[in-house]
Amino acid sequence: MSERRSIVVTYRQGFRYWLYGLIVLVSLVSVMTGILWERHKGSQILAEKNDLADEVSALQDLVKFKTTELDMIRVNSDVDTAALENARQEMMGLQAQIYQDQEQLQLYRELLEDTDPPGGLSVSRFQLTLVDSKNIAYRWVARQKTVKMQATTILVDIRVMGSQGNKPVSLSLSELDTEVKVMPLTIKFKYFSINQGVLSLPDGFNPDTVQISLGYSWSDKLTYKQTFDWKVEE
Template sequence: MVLKVKGSKQYRMKVVPDKPFSGVIAIAGVVFLLLITSAASYFAGQYQLRQSLERKTQEHTQALDRLTALQGENESLRMRVATAEQSLTIGEQASESVRAELVQKESQIAELKQEISFYRGVMAPEEGGERVSIGRFILSQTSDPKNYQYKLQVKQSAARRDIVKGSATFTVVGRQDGEPKSYPLKELSEQVDSESIQLRFKYFQNIEGELRLPEGFVPEGVELSLKSSGRKGFNIEQRYGWLVQES
């Protein structure tokens, strides 16, 4: 016989098995998942770095091959020049043509040497070297005698992995109608809309374009300034003469 107390609510009882290790297993699973994710991110970063260095190595090898070929052509041209100077049968015009070709080849060799020096600096930087530096700066003549192409390469040591942030200013100095005068790149190039060019890179950054000199202006050189956007960083001032390569 079951006695029921009038007015009280009856509750049903259920037996639940005790699992003391279920919480520990769940925590271990989360920790394992985090370790797997971190390892995957690390190896992905290492893979991208290896790919970048392999690409730079290939470019460096190609530049060396081009340099060797050009040096061979250069030596051949030197012999042709010597023969032309000693021979009385060759015309003055042909001799000047060979000389012009020789100058062009030497200019290409100088540019390739700069490229090789840059790639060596990226792949095998010197200990204690500057964090940020100018890899190369080139001015080239175009078909228009007032128009020039410029190429500026800024780099940092491959031993450093942080992102470089800052700005670069580019000023052409010379004389306007006999008086000293300077022009920021903004006033000479339609491709530039600010007096400072933003820098943001991990290994290197190329800055290139075209500029046009004003009438009556005789250029004497280029002043480059690189500054870090942080409190501690780099502040580089460099001046180059107005040395123009034939394109």
């Protein structure tokens, strides 16, 4: 029969303190490690914040620069646009003046080539041009041919005839052109007079014809009368 032997472990009082010390040391190391990590992490966060602050500052400067540059471009664009608009207006004015000069030249040529006897007053041209749905530009030329050509004051009456609400209506030029205050008009010319304006048609008014009457200022009657069909050019 085999013999059993007991194992005896000798207990020492200092081992417990050593164990406690080891635990405390491990705890201190953990705490210090945590503190160092937090400091390192805090340093990283602070560095990142500083980097972001630098980037924000740089972006602000860039935005400010681009804004200033954009404002300069806008100013230059406005200047260029204004210059182009002025140039366009000048060109339109020159074109209109050239057109009028050419028209006057043609009228003078017609007078020189006219072999008919003096016939007094007449309307040599009448034109309507569409501006928009309610506004029509008009242009007409009064002409004078007498034995003794001289500048003469002429009275002019213009009426637009049509219908409104199935009823015949006759409207004076002063009712359709805001620039014309009273009728008859008074114009003075020697050979011819080019006249123009814009008609503003009232709602529901359907024009059919335009009647132009001319007369000398010393006469009680308008001696010349001509009717034109309402034909609008676009």
